[in-house]
Amino acid sequence: MIQDAQPFETQRETSPPIKKTPVVPSEQSIQAALDLLRAVLKVVRDRSFYPQNHPQVLGGMDKLGTLLGNLFFERNERIFVFIDGQIYIDDLLSGDESDVSKIAQLFSNKKVEALSLRRGLPMSEFRLLVDHLASPEDCPPETAPFQALHIGLGTLMVRENGEKQIIPLFKKLGLKMPGQGENTTQFSDEIDLMREIYSDEETMKSSLLSNLGNVMHRLETRLFKQIHIVIPLVGLRLFEEYIYVHAINLCLLSMAQAEALGYSREVIRAVGMGALLHDIGETQTGLKKKRKEWKLSDVEVNQIKRHPAHGAALLLAFPEIPRVSALIVYEHHLKYDGTGYPEIMFKRSQHIASRLVAISDQFDAMRSSRPDQAALQPEQVLTVMEAEKGTGLDPHLFEQFRTLIKSRKIV
Structure with a gap:
């Protein structure tokens, strides 16, 4: 069962040093x-x-x-x-x-x-x-x-x-100056890998683990190379690439949050995988192409709401993928107060890993231009998100996230 995943809090470990010198100066x-x-x-x-x-x-x-x-x-x-x-x-x-x-x-x-x-x-x-x-x-x-x-x-x-x-x-x-954000071209290999991962279910299954390992290695390298200075996010060039770009940004933001909270590399990677694959269930709904039109009928909306359960079930078939990653996929549309979807019999807050990803999800969605909305600046996004503290978002994790965003350059 997904609910039986090992508690996130128990997975804290001492990460192996990346360098001979301290990662953070004294x-x-x-x-x-x-x-x-x-x-x-x-x-x-x-x-x-x-x-x-x-x-x-x-x-x-x-x-x-x-x-x-x-x-x-x-x-x-x-x-x-x-x-x-x-x-x-x-x-x-x-x-x-x-x-x-x-x-x-x-x-x-x-x-x-x-x-x-x-x-x-x-x-x-x-x-x-x-x-x-x-x-x-x-x-x-x-x-x-x-x-x-x-x-x-x-x-x-x-x-x-x-x-x-x-x-x-x-x-x-490996630094980027303000206004020189990582663009889509610089992440083209990662986007191509995500396109394969988010292909139809049968095609995807045969290469999921190799593609997932490849893209995670690339993203971890980019992020941890300069994590105390910047968070390198992908710019959206084509609307049809939104689902891939959003997944990559969600992964980077969620791993940055987990790292700032002091979790081990193993846990950070599990959070990143869940964020990267959060919408993988859409490969089973048949609506991935339809979503490019950004307008869905009521019937299609109900169909798309099944994608968290579909995605979690798909990942549980791979023992190599951490169970907490599948849990994130299942819970990423739940809210802090227990509302959202999929509907659960007894309202409860999401797992802490899912709460991290939910915060990243809202932030990146509002800072991205889409056919149905204009992009907001990070400060504007944080102001909008603040109204959801205690209902849609974990208030304590949101404040941690706000501090993280204000102390890093988003490029």
């Missing part, structure tokens, strides 16, 4: 990085008032040397990203102290939007960076004016035709 490590940036800001300001050999400037440079020695106690490389007045340090958004925006502006003024500092960085090299930041505002170079073995700079360059180009460091970091 508070002490972040503080050391912020102290260095604040000292850089002060030296640059002092140099605008005093000559380089002034005691005030020399004292500031000595302090920089000391702080630089404290920078790499936890990591061999420190990565800083400066976006919209905010600073990300090793994939983690820094605090909202008043000087953070000033530091970000200092680097942005010099077209430095990403900075990499590597262990072994001597003060002689770091001085070159300070010289660059302190150079006159009227002649900002297009690229870094110096070569440094232990320093990497990244910038967003704009060609004459308006096309944005990311220089190598950003490509290495």
